[in-house]
Amino acid sequence: MNKRKLATVLIAFLAVSVWAQTKPAQPKRSEAVLIAKVRIQPAIDEGFFIGYVKVDKRKPPMTKAYLELFSPGSIMGSRHEEIGPLNAFGYPRFAIPKDRIIVLRSIRVNILDSGSLFFRLPFNVSFSVPEDSPFVYLGTFVLRYADEYFTPVSFERIDEFDEALAELRAALGPQVKLNRAVFTEYQP
Protein backbone atom coordinates (compact mmCIF):
# COMPACT_ATOMS: atom_id res chain seq x y z
CA MET A 1 0.00 0.00 0.00
CA ASN A 2 2.78 2.37 0.97
CA LYS A 3 4.67 1.56 -2.18
CA ARG A 4 1.61 2.25 -4.25
CA LYS A 5 1.13 5.62 -2.57
CA LEU A 6 4.73 6.49 -3.23
CA ALA A 7 4.39 5.50 -6.88
CA THR A 8 1.25 7.62 -7.24
CA VAL A 9 2.97 10.63 -5.70
CA LEU A 10 6.00 10.12 -7.95
CA ILE A 11 3.90 9.82 -11.08
CA ALA A 12 1.86 12.87 -10.11
CA PHE A 13 5.08 14.79 -9.48
CA LEU A 14 6.53 13.78 -12.87
CA ALA A 15 3.28 14.63 -14.62
CA VAL A 16 3.28 18.10 -13.04
CA SER A 17 6.92 18.77 -13.81
CA VAL A 18 6.54 18.04 -17.52
CA TRP A 19 3.34 20.05 -17.80
CA ALA A 20 3.94 22.98 -20.13
CA GLN A 21 2.25 26.27 -19.38
CA THR A 22 0.45 27.00 -22.63
CA LYS A 23 -2.43 28.69 -20.81
CA PRO A 24 -1.96 31.40 -18.22
CA ALA A 25 -2.60 30.44 -14.59
CA GLN A 26 -2.00 32.02 -11.19
CA PRO A 27 1.54 31.13 -10.09
CA LYS A 28 2.67 30.18 -6.61
CA ARG A 29 3.69 33.11 -4.44
CA SER A 30 7.39 32.39 -5.00
CA GLU A 31 7.18 32.14 -8.78
CA ALA A 32 7.38 34.55 -11.67
CA VAL A 33 5.54 33.94 -14.92
CA LEU A 34 7.62 34.96 -17.92
CA ILE A 35 5.58 35.60 -21.03
CA ALA A 36 7.28 35.19 -24.40
CA LYS A 37 6.53 34.26 -27.98
CA VAL A 38 8.95 33.03 -30.65
CA ARG A 39 8.40 33.33 -34.38
CA ILE A 40 10.60 31.87 -37.09
CA GLN A 41 10.41 33.05 -40.65
CA PRO A 42 10.19 31.38 -43.06
CA ALA A 43 8.43 28.52 -41.27
CA ILE A 44 10.56 25.43 -40.57
CA ASP A 45 9.90 22.59 -43.02
CA GLU A 46 8.67 20.10 -40.43
CA GLY A 47 7.62 17.64 -43.11
CA PHE A 48 11.30 17.24 -43.98
CA PHE A 49 12.65 17.11 -40.41
CA ILE A 50 10.11 14.47 -39.40
CA GLY A 51 12.45 12.06 -41.21
CA TYR A 52 14.93 12.50 -38.37
CA VAL A 53 12.71 11.90 -35.34
CA LYS A 54 10.80 9.00 -33.89
CA VAL A 55 7.11 9.62 -34.33
CA ASP A 56 4.49 8.68 -31.79
CA LYS A 57 1.22 8.66 -33.75
CA ARG A 58 -0.87 9.57 -30.72
CA LYS A 59 1.32 12.53 -29.93
CA PRO A 60 2.96 14.00 -33.05
CA PRO A 61 6.03 16.08 -32.12
CA MET A 62 5.90 19.88 -32.25
CA THR A 63 8.66 22.44 -32.62
CA LYS A 64 9.11 24.11 -29.25
CA ALA A 65 11.00 27.04 -27.81
CA TYR A 66 12.72 27.20 -24.42
CA LEU A 67 14.13 29.95 -22.23
CA GLU A 68 17.56 29.28 -20.77
CA LEU A 69 17.47 31.04 -17.41
CA PHE A 70 19.49 31.26 -14.24
CA SER A 71 19.67 33.45 -11.17
CA PRO A 72 23.11 35.03 -10.62
CA GLY A 73 23.04 34.65 -6.84
CA SER A 74 22.29 30.95 -6.94
CA ILE A 75 24.69 28.04 -7.06
CA MET A 76 22.32 26.23 -9.42
CA GLY A 77 23.17 26.26 -13.11
CA SER A 78 20.95 27.26 -15.99
CA ARG A 79 17.50 25.78 -16.41
CA HIS A 80 15.53 25.36 -19.59
CA GLU A 81 11.94 26.45 -19.14
CA GLU A 82 9.51 25.60 -21.88
CA ILE A 83 7.78 28.43 -23.74
CA GLY A 84 5.97 25.85 -25.85
CA PRO A 85 4.95 25.86 -29.51
CA LEU A 86 6.06 28.67 -31.82
CA ASN A 87 3.82 31.62 -32.73
CA ALA A 88 1.92 31.51 -29.44
CA PHE A 89 2.45 33.10 -26.04
CA GLY A 90 4.03 30.75 -23.53
CA TYR A 91 3.94 31.07 -19.77
CA PRO A 92 7.06 29.43 -18.35
CA ARG A 93 7.63 29.88 -14.62
CA PHE A 94 10.78 30.55 -12.68
CA ALA A 95 11.35 30.79 -8.92
CA ILE A 96 11.89 34.44 -8.00
CA PRO A 97 15.43 34.87 -6.61
CA LYS A 98 16.02 36.92 -3.45
CA ASP A 99 17.31 39.93 -5.39
CA ARG A 100 14.52 39.39 -7.96
CA ILE A 101 17.07 39.38 -10.81
CA ILE A 102 16.89 36.70 -13.50
CA VAL A 103 19.35 36.23 -16.36
CA LEU A 104 18.11 35.19 -19.78
CA ARG A 105 21.03 33.33 -21.32
CA SER A 106 19.47 32.25 -24.55
CA ILE A 107 16.37 31.10 -26.33
CA ARG A 108 16.60 27.60 -27.63
CA VAL A 109 14.40 26.15 -30.37
CA ASN A 110 14.10 22.37 -30.67
CA ILE A 111 12.80 21.38 -34.09
CA LEU A 112 10.05 18.79 -33.53
CA ASP A 113 11.12 18.89 -29.87
CA SER A 114 14.27 16.93 -30.74
CA GLY A 115 17.32 17.44 -28.54
CA SER A 116 19.73 17.29 -31.47
CA LEU A 117 17.81 19.36 -34.03
CA PHE A 118 18.15 22.60 -32.12
CA PHE A 119 19.43 26.08 -32.40
CA ARG A 120 20.37 28.53 -29.73
CA LEU A 121 19.89 32.29 -29.87
CA PRO A 122 22.17 33.89 -27.27
CA PHE A 123 21.00 36.88 -25.19
CA ASN A 124 22.96 37.25 -21.93
CA VAL A 125 20.65 39.92 -20.51
CA SER A 126 19.32 40.36 -17.02
CA PHE A 127 15.97 41.73 -15.89
CA SER A 128 14.23 42.07 -12.58
CA VAL A 129 10.80 40.90 -11.50
CA PRO A 130 8.90 43.94 -10.15
CA GLU A 131 7.40 43.67 -6.66
CA ASP A 132 3.84 44.46 -7.72
CA SER A 133 3.20 41.56 -10.09
CA PRO A 134 4.69 38.16 -10.86
CA PHE A 135 3.77 38.49 -14.55
CA VAL A 136 6.62 39.73 -16.76
CA TYR A 137 6.38 40.18 -20.51
CA LEU A 138 9.78 39.38 -22.06
CA GLY A 139 8.83 40.07 -25.65
CA THR A 140 8.02 38.55 -28.96
CA PHE A 141 11.17 37.31 -30.66
CA VAL A 142 11.30 37.07 -34.43
CA LEU A 143 14.10 35.19 -36.18
CA ARG A 144 14.51 35.46 -39.94
CA TYR A 145 16.91 33.09 -41.63
CA ALA A 146 18.33 32.76 -45.11
CA ASP A 147 19.10 29.19 -46.13
CA GLU A 148 19.04 25.50 -45.24
CA TYR A 149 21.71 26.14 -42.56
CA PHE A 150 19.33 28.56 -40.80
CA THR A 151 21.89 31.33 -41.33
CA PRO A 152 20.36 34.19 -39.32
CA VAL A 153 19.41 37.34 -41.22
CA SER A 154 17.83 39.23 -38.35
CA PHE A 155 16.73 38.59 -34.81
CA GLU A 156 14.36 41.13 -33.34
CA ARG A 157 12.48 41.69 -30.13
CA ILE A 158 9.13 43.25 -30.96
CA ASP A 159 6.48 44.51 -28.58
CA GLU A 160 3.14 42.72 -28.43
CA PHE A 161 2.43 43.82 -24.87
CA ASP A 162 -1.23 44.63 -25.53
CA GLU A 163 -1.97 41.21 -27.06
CA ALA A 164 -0.16 39.48 -24.20
CA LEU A 165 -2.09 41.52 -21.63
CA ALA A 166 -5.41 40.83 -23.36
CA GLU A 167 -4.76 37.07 -23.35
CA LEU A 168 -3.67 37.18 -19.72
CA ARG A 169 -6.71 39.20 -18.63
CA ALA A 170 -9.08 36.96 -20.59
CA ALA A 171 -7.81 34.01 -18.57
CA LEU A 172 -7.27 35.52 -15.13
CA GLY A 173 -9.55 38.53 -14.87
CA PRO A 174 -9.20 42.28 -15.42
CA GLN A 175 -7.26 43.01 -12.21
CA VAL A 176 -4.09 41.26 -13.44
CA LYS A 177 -1.06 43.46 -13.79
CA LEU A 178 1.64 42.82 -16.39
CA ASN A 179 5.08 44.44 -16.59
CA ARG A 180 7.51 44.71 -19.46
CA ALA A 181 10.94 43.27 -18.77
CA VAL A 182 13.74 45.84 -19.02
CA PHE A 183 16.84 44.10 -20.39
CA THR A 184 20.33 45.13 -19.37
CA GLU A 185 23.44 43.38 -20.60
CA TYR A 186 24.62 40.77 -18.12
CA GLN A 187 28.26 40.71 -17.14
CA PRO A 188 29.29 37.94 -14.77
Place this chain on the structure above:
Amino acid sequence: MRSKKGALAAAILIALALGSCVSVGPTTLDTKGLPGPEDHTLAFGYLGVHGPFGKTAMEYPRYIQLNPAFPAEVYIPFRPAGNTGYCYLYPQPVGSSWKLLSYQQTSGRSVTYFMQGVMGKNPYDPRMEAPGLLYIGAWAYGRDESYKGSAMSMDAWGIVELPDDGYELRALEAMLPSFKKTAWQPLIERRIEELKK
Protein backbone atom coordinates in the same frame (compact mmCIF):
# COMPACT_ATOMS: atom_id res chain seq x y z
CA MET B 1 37.09 -27.56 -20.63
CA ARG B 2 35.98 -24.95 -18.17
CA SER B 3 39.23 -23.01 -18.47
CA LYS B 4 38.90 -23.05 -22.28
CA LYS B 5 35.50 -21.47 -21.99
CA GLY B 6 36.88 -18.94 -19.57
CA ALA B 7 39.74 -18.15 -21.92
CA LEU B 8 37.28 -17.70 -24.78
CA ALA B 9 35.13 -15.34 -22.72
CA ALA B 10 38.22 -13.38 -21.70
CA ALA B 11 39.35 -13.20 -25.32
CA ILE B 12 35.94 -11.89 -26.39
CA LEU B 13 35.96 -9.32 -23.60
CA ILE B 14 39.46 -8.17 -24.53
CA ALA B 15 38.48 -7.99 -28.19
CA LEU B 16 35.42 -5.90 -27.29
CA ALA B 17 37.49 -3.62 -25.06
CA LEU B 18 40.15 -3.12 -27.72
CA GLY B 19 37.54 -2.82 -30.40
CA SER B 20 35.84 0.03 -28.61
CA CYS B 21 39.17 1.81 -28.29
CA VAL B 22 39.66 2.31 -31.99
CA SER B 23 36.05 2.45 -33.08
CA VAL B 24 35.52 5.97 -34.34
CA GLY B 25 33.33 5.33 -37.38
CA PRO B 26 33.07 3.01 -40.38
CA THR B 27 36.36 2.03 -42.02
CA THR B 28 35.65 -0.07 -45.11
CA LEU B 29 33.72 1.27 -48.05
CA ASP B 30 31.43 -0.98 -50.06
CA THR B 31 32.07 0.10 -53.65
CA LYS B 32 29.11 -1.83 -55.04
CA GLY B 33 26.67 0.73 -56.46
CA LEU B 34 28.98 3.58 -55.50
CA PRO B 35 27.77 6.85 -57.09
CA GLY B 36 30.18 8.35 -59.59
CA PRO B 37 31.89 11.74 -59.90
CA GLU B 38 29.61 12.97 -62.70
CA ASP B 39 26.79 14.12 -60.39
CA HIS B 40 28.11 13.40 -56.89
CA THR B 41 30.60 15.06 -54.55
CA LEU B 42 33.19 13.26 -52.45
CA ALA B 43 33.94 15.41 -49.41
CA PHE B 44 37.09 14.54 -47.48
CA GLY B 45 39.47 16.05 -44.98
CA TYR B 46 40.74 15.71 -41.46
CA LEU B 47 38.62 15.74 -38.29
CA GLY B 48 40.66 15.00 -35.19
CA VAL B 49 41.09 15.59 -31.51
CA HIS B 50 44.43 17.15 -30.59
CA GLY B 51 45.23 17.34 -26.92
CA PRO B 52 47.79 16.56 -24.27
CA PHE B 53 47.29 12.82 -24.82
CA GLY B 54 48.11 12.89 -28.50
CA LYS B 55 46.27 13.10 -31.79
CA THR B 56 43.30 10.86 -32.46
CA ALA B 57 40.18 10.83 -34.58
CA MET B 58 37.07 12.75 -33.68
CA GLU B 59 34.70 10.03 -32.50
CA TYR B 60 31.52 9.44 -34.47
CA PRO B 61 31.10 12.81 -36.13
CA ARG B 62 27.51 12.69 -37.38
CA TYR B 63 26.75 14.64 -40.54
CA ILE B 64 23.12 15.58 -41.14
CA GLN B 65 21.60 16.49 -44.51
CA LEU B 66 19.68 19.81 -44.26
CA ASN B 67 18.38 20.58 -47.76
CA PRO B 68 14.64 19.68 -47.81
CA ALA B 69 14.90 18.80 -51.53
CA PHE B 70 17.07 15.78 -50.64
CA PRO B 71 16.41 12.83 -48.32
CA ALA B 72 16.73 13.20 -44.54
CA GLU B 73 19.89 11.23 -43.77
CA VAL B 74 22.72 11.10 -41.27
CA TYR B 75 26.16 9.81 -42.25
CA ILE B 76 29.29 9.14 -40.23
CA PRO B 77 32.47 9.71 -42.28
CA PHE B 78 34.68 6.74 -43.18
CA ARG B 79 38.09 6.42 -41.53
CA PRO B 80 40.51 5.03 -44.12
CA ALA B 81 43.51 5.32 -41.74
CA GLY B 82 42.07 3.91 -38.52
CA ASN B 83 42.08 6.04 -35.42
CA THR B 84 43.40 9.17 -37.10
CA GLY B 85 41.60 12.25 -38.29
CA TYR B 86 41.66 11.40 -42.01
CA CYS B 87 38.11 10.87 -43.21
CA TYR B 88 35.71 11.09 -46.13
CA LEU B 89 31.97 11.17 -46.50
CA TYR B 90 30.16 8.67 -48.74
CA PRO B 91 29.71 10.38 -52.16
CA GLN B 92 26.61 12.56 -51.98
CA PRO B 93 24.45 14.13 -54.71
CA VAL B 94 25.23 17.64 -55.89
CA GLY B 95 22.81 20.02 -54.17
CA SER B 96 22.70 18.28 -50.80
CA SER B 97 23.88 20.21 -47.75
CA TRP B 98 25.66 18.61 -44.81
CA LYS B 99 26.30 19.83 -41.33
CA LEU B 100 28.30 18.36 -38.46
CA LEU B 101 25.50 17.71 -35.97
CA SER B 102 27.38 16.09 -33.12
CA TYR B 103 30.49 14.19 -32.10
CA GLN B 104 31.56 12.48 -28.94
CA GLN B 105 34.51 11.84 -26.67
CA THR B 106 35.03 8.70 -24.66
CA SER B 107 37.14 8.85 -21.58
CA GLY B 108 37.17 5.67 -19.55
CA ARG B 109 33.57 4.68 -19.15
CA SER B 110 32.08 8.14 -19.65
CA VAL B 111 31.04 9.56 -22.99
CA THR B 112 30.67 13.28 -23.62
CA TYR B 113 28.39 14.29 -26.47
CA PHE B 114 29.07 17.56 -28.24
CA MET B 115 25.88 18.82 -29.83
CA GLN B 116 26.40 21.36 -32.58
CA GLY B 117 22.77 22.02 -33.49
CA VAL B 118 21.47 22.86 -36.95
CA MET B 119 22.16 26.60 -37.15
CA GLY B 120 25.03 28.06 -39.14
CA LYS B 121 27.39 26.71 -41.79
CA ASN B 122 30.89 26.09 -40.51
CA PRO B 123 33.77 25.65 -42.98
CA TYR B 124 33.80 21.91 -42.21
CA ASP B 125 30.11 21.61 -43.17
CA PRO B 126 30.19 20.68 -46.87
CA ARG B 127 27.56 21.94 -49.27
CA MET B 128 27.84 19.82 -52.40
CA GLU B 129 27.91 22.56 -55.02
CA ALA B 130 29.97 20.91 -57.77
CA PRO B 131 30.61 17.28 -58.72
CA GLY B 132 34.01 15.79 -57.92
CA LEU B 133 36.31 16.09 -54.92
CA LEU B 134 35.73 18.59 -52.12
CA TYR B 135 38.37 19.19 -49.45
CA ILE B 136 36.80 20.39 -46.20
CA GLY B 137 40.11 21.23 -44.55
CA ALA B 138 41.89 19.98 -41.46
CA TRP B 139 40.12 20.53 -38.14
CA ALA B 140 40.60 19.30 -34.63
CA TYR B 141 38.89 19.65 -31.30
CA GLY B 142 41.34 21.36 -28.98
CA ARG B 143 42.36 24.62 -27.38
CA ASP B 144 42.01 27.72 -29.50
CA GLU B 145 45.34 29.54 -29.03
CA SER B 146 43.94 32.73 -30.54
CA TYR B 147 41.19 32.96 -27.89
CA LYS B 148 41.48 36.26 -26.01
CA GLY B 149 39.16 35.66 -23.03
CA SER B 150 39.74 33.98 -19.69
CA ALA B 151 42.08 30.97 -19.72
CA MET B 152 39.57 29.05 -17.61
CA SER B 153 36.69 29.64 -20.00
CA MET B 154 35.19 26.67 -21.83
CA ASP B 155 34.82 28.99 -24.82
CA ALA B 156 38.55 28.55 -25.43
CA TRP B 157 37.84 24.96 -26.49
CA GLY B 158 36.28 23.93 -29.72
CA ILE B 159 36.93 22.81 -33.25
CA VAL B 160 39.89 24.79 -34.55
CA GLU B 161 41.51 24.87 -37.97
CA LEU B 162 44.91 23.23 -38.21
CA PRO B 163 47.78 24.86 -40.12
CA ASP B 164 48.18 23.41 -43.62
CA ASP B 165 50.59 20.57 -43.07
CA GLY B 166 49.97 18.24 -45.99
CA TYR B 167 46.68 16.98 -44.56
CA GLU B 168 44.95 17.00 -47.94
CA LEU B 169 47.63 14.86 -49.59
CA ARG B 170 47.73 12.34 -46.75
CA ALA B 171 43.94 12.11 -46.65
CA LEU B 172 43.85 11.37 -50.38
CA GLU B 173 46.62 8.78 -50.08
CA ALA B 174 44.78 7.09 -47.22
CA MET B 175 41.49 6.87 -49.09
CA LEU B 176 42.90 5.90 -52.51
CA PRO B 177 42.96 2.13 -51.76
CA SER B 178 39.23 2.20 -50.89
CA PHE B 179 38.40 3.78 -54.26
CA LYS B 180 40.54 1.44 -56.40
CA LYS B 181 38.77 0.41 -59.63
CA THR B 182 36.04 3.01 -59.21
CA ALA B 183 35.39 6.14 -61.25
CA TRP B 184 36.87 8.18 -58.38
CA GLN B 185 40.36 6.64 -58.68
CA PRO B 186 41.63 8.85 -61.57
CA LEU B 187 40.35 12.00 -59.83
CA ILE B 188 42.09 11.15 -56.58
CA GLU B 189 45.31 10.19 -58.37
CA ARG B 190 45.27 13.41 -60.40
CA ARG B 191 44.86 15.51 -57.25
CA ILE B 192 47.67 13.60 -55.52
CA GLU B 193 49.94 14.36 -58.51
CA GLU B 194 49.02 18.05 -58.30
CA LEU B 195 49.74 18.23 -54.58
CA LYS B 196 53.08 16.42 -54.90
CA LYS B 197 54.43 19.02 -57.33
